[in-house]
Amino acid sequence: MEFSNATALDGEQLQDWFLRYTAAYRHERLRVAVRYSRGVDFSGTCYYREGRIFVNLGRHVRYPYRLGTNIARARSNRSHWWRETYNLTVASAYELALFVYLHELYHYLVKLAGRSPRQKESRCDRFAARVLVDKFGCAVTDSRGRAVERDSWDFQDLDSLVAKARRWPVHGVVGGRTRTHQVPVRIYGLAESPRRDGLLFDI
Numbered sequence: 498m499e500f501s502n503a504t505a506l507d508g509e510q511l512q513d514w515f516l517r518y519t520a521a522y523r524h525e526r527l528r529v530a531v532r533y534s535r536g537v538d539f540s541g542t543c544y545y546r547e548g549r550i551f552v553n554l555g556r557h558v559r560y561p562y563r564l565g566t567n568i569a570r571a572r573s574n575r576s577h578w579w580r581e582t583y584n585l586t587v588a589s590a591y592e593l594a595l596f597v598y599l600h601e602l603y604h605y606l607v608k609l610a611g612r613s614p615r616q617k618e619s620r621c622d623r624f625a626a627r628v629l630v631d632k633f634g635c636a637v638t639d640s641r642g643r644a645v646e647r648d649s650w651d652f653q654d655l656d657s658l659v660a661k662a663r664r665w666p667v668h669g670v671v672g673g674r675t676r677t678h679q680v681p682v683r684i685y686g687l688a689e690s691p692r693r694d695g696l697l698f699d700i
Contacts, residue, residue, distance in 0.1 A: 599625035606659040
């Protein structure tokens with residue numbers, strides 16, 4: 498992985514965190530850049546063909562920061578469907594950068610595995626949220642600020658979808674779901690998210 502950092506954050510720590518959750522996958526072509534955004538709280542971009550990922554962070558963001566996600570189950574009736582906003586609270590800019598990176602990384606892995614990259618935003622959020630919850634203890638709450646059960650958002654086999662992008666076989670599959678927590682287009686700020694919520698852009 499080629500890595501660059503144009504922020505005041507410790508680049509070695511960022512690179513170490515990114516690589517820790519990328520090592521199991523083919524990432525020799527990846528070029529990752531962390532930089533400041535032009536006003537939004539955060540944004541991310543993945544260019545599949547070039548293997549480039551940009552992670553953009555707002556200088557003005559204060560922590561802990563409540564991040565609106567698409568990880569909740571979708572619901573529907575006869576006329577339409579909807580999804581509640583589940584919030585993930587991150588303690589630092591490093592955790593926010595990791596979430597954005599993992600979201601974009603999953604987009605890249607889906608493409609690398611030969612899968613369609615369309616309609617994968619919720620999966621990308623879940624891939625990132627798993628790491629932040631399991632490794633950093635980040636809290637997931639509903640739109641009213643109440644803690645939610647893990648099964649209400651972590652219910653998909655994300656690893657199988659990108660298995661062909663791995664460098665070695667997956668181990669520890671139980672009941673059809675992989676429990677290896679080291680691995681774990683365009684998203685607009687969610688209506689129920691806090692003001693100045695960020696944007697994730699994917700091309």
